[in-house]
Amino acid sequence: MDEVTFAEVMEALKDPQRLGVIAALAHEPGLPCSAVFMSMSRPAATRHLKILRAAGLLHQWDDGTRRRNALRTEEFEARFPGLLDLAVAEGDRLSVQQATAPEPADAGTAQ
Secondary structure (H helix, E strand, O other): OOOOOHHHHHHHHOOHHHHHHHHHHHHOOOEEHHHHOOOOOHHHHHHHHHHHHHOOOEEEEEEOOEEEEEEOHHHHHHHOOOHHHHHHHHHHHHHHHHHHOOOOOOOOOOO
């Protein structure tokens, strides 16, 4: 964790999907990979998790046939105080924004 740079963390947190993962894990630690990334392909999910791990944000462990994830909250807070709270708040904001966005109109439907 001491070798993780602020630039690496910010690079990892710039993606809205990864911010959503951070928020989800803040609210429910220990989520399995399959629950975190239900809406994307497995290769995309693997890439996002790798980026978050490399930035020092995640701890992963095997639990039977599942791989679980949790934020490294204490270590991260000691290294970058307050930044994780900001990331969680932004992830929550983006999740609410996506949930309340209007459905796109069907391009083939006459108006």
